[in-house]
Amino acid sequence: MLDIAEELARWAAEGRDFAVATVVSVSGSAPRGPGAALAVDGRGEAVGSVSGGCVEAAVYDLCVRALQDGTVLRERFGYSDDDAFAVGLTCGGTLEVVAVPCPAAASGRAVLARALTAAAGGEAVALARVVRGPAELLGGMLLVRPDGSAEGGLGGRPELDRTAAAEARALLDAGRTGTVELSEDGAHCPGGVTLLVESGTEPPRLIVFGAVDFTAALVRVGKFLGYHVTVCDARPVFATAARFPEADAVVVDWPHRYLRRTAVDARTALCVLTHDAKFDVPLLRDALRLPVAFVGAMGSRRTHHDRVRRLREAGVGDAELARLRSPIGLDLGGRTPQETALSIAAEIVAARHGATGLPLTGTGTAIHRVPGPREPGASGRHPASSAGYVPGR
Template sequence: MRELLDRLEEWYREGRPFALATVVSTLRSAPRDAGAVMAVTADGVALGSVSGGCVEGAVYELALEVLEAGRPRTAAYGISDDDALMVGLTCGGTLEVYVEPVDAAHYPEFPELIAALREGRPIVVATVVTTPDPARLGARLLVGADEEGAGDDECGPLPAALREVLAADRTTLVRRVGDALIPVEALGVARDEIVFVRSYVPRPRLLVFGSNDYAVAVARAGALAGYRVTVCDARPVFATAQRFPGVDELVVDWPDRYLAGTRVDARTAICVLTHDPKFDVPVLVRALRLPVGYVGAMGSRRAHADRLVRLREAGVTEAELELLHSPIGLDLGARTPQETAIAVLAEIVQARHGGTARPLSLTDGRIHR
């Protein structure tokens, strides 16, 4: 929903009601993961996507019905490979979509959700999406994350207050890595309810050390991929807003000193693109000892061999060196800084989600894991 934030906030502030459709469950080859959203206004403006095109028309019509009735609905699309064409889900998977009206009367907590997303504060939203009691459909709970919450860096903490609510319903959590989603499915609940819980956590961080053309391209690609991008270089003449427009943070400091004082987690990716041992060796010594998801360094194979010698001399162990992606990026045959940035981000995505990095045409099995 982050990519729609500006427009949704504008609609809400203007008192322009809209329906918000959210994928709450998927099975087999559904084109979008749980959490994908589409918003539709009463006058027919649509933003976002729940299926990549397969059932957008049906969900669009359902959204208009929800707006007219002023009540939420849940609908399923796709049953089997044999009749997928009839329901419009050509991939043969299934997905369930929850559609709710959003305005001051139906969703008074929406500004709280918007503010949390704007400020990068973790927040959890639990919504009853299936229930035999029509009055309960759409009941929701918003809880800000607390320091003692259970969970991990990938999914974010689950607040104690919310855990108590879920425990009272005798539900079980199923962790979904990728979009920080935690679906909760009823398990012998007397009310036969299903609650969908979404944990919004801050965007993962991408730390880019260096200020050359490759750093510019990697920063842009990282922002496009949804990362909160920080660029750091010790040379103020190169680390400028003109060179790096739109990054979340631009820092003029020695890379290793900055890394020592900033917060990282298991979703953080670090790209060292300085091409200068006096910068890259100290920051790599520190980076390889941090609990981050990815550490990569740019350079030729000769530069990499020299870097390994310097890192070993600095006390880096062989186990720590195995964490280093260098030369950085996947082998795509990239030539330009922009193509290289794609190769770098492809490797970061592969490291985070565990793909094979092989062409899909040469693999079999499910595309969406």
């Protein structure tokens, strides 16, 4: 439910009764993963989504029933071969949804309100709940912070709370939402309790180097995708908040110097749009040695070959150069800054999910991938990434 934390925090502050239906498991092709939520308050107002439309009406009714009855309800939704128009997922997958009533007087309401407020404010928190197990454990809330401190509880069982807090912190560190199977006494072996841990982390960073004509469009798309976007350029006349009003930060500094002093992680995307060797080479030399998710650089193929030569002369090895996505962007054939920004953003999304970037028509691949053991931040090449096209360069 942390994906709708801002709205739910407001409802909690206003003292509203509400119920929240959360996706706890997914199999096959499904539009949204675990943690996606839809909430309904006592007046019938709804926020959020669990399926993008397929089963929203049925989940809405599930929330209404949970709030009226004061009980935790569970429902499984899947495609019906007998009746394609029945409630179900026409994409062929299955969702398991749990609806939990959260009346204003509930014992765990204060902990829930603090978790929602923290997540809405951009703090990193994890919220752990029992979604399958003994009735006395359902409805408990455990708020866990990055330092391991915890608030609340899961039904008066200290051993279970300690194990749940440790599991929640591990998932929070990884920025993941998922379920954990535990025993009722808190042992790590599966034993009748399913814990849902939702991680609310700070948004990933997109750092755009170069205050050029394509940058404003890329900033806009990056914000739309949920990134915290920074623009960096050494030229103060171009790097101004007035030129990039939608950026979260505009920094005037040499790109490589700023990269050395700023915080990045395995979700960070770095886009180098300067296509100027005096900026690009020292910047990319450092960027390709960082454990970030994406490093891309703008320029023509001639510029790319010259850039690679200069990077080799600067001591960048083959393994590091293999991480460079250049020319940046997927081959969409676009020419405007907006179309170019779309091609760059599309490659970032494809790289994040390990996808091909090819048209779904005729590929036969799964539309909604199940995350695999791919190492966070790894940027293995895929066919489309070597065919990037940057118009006008």
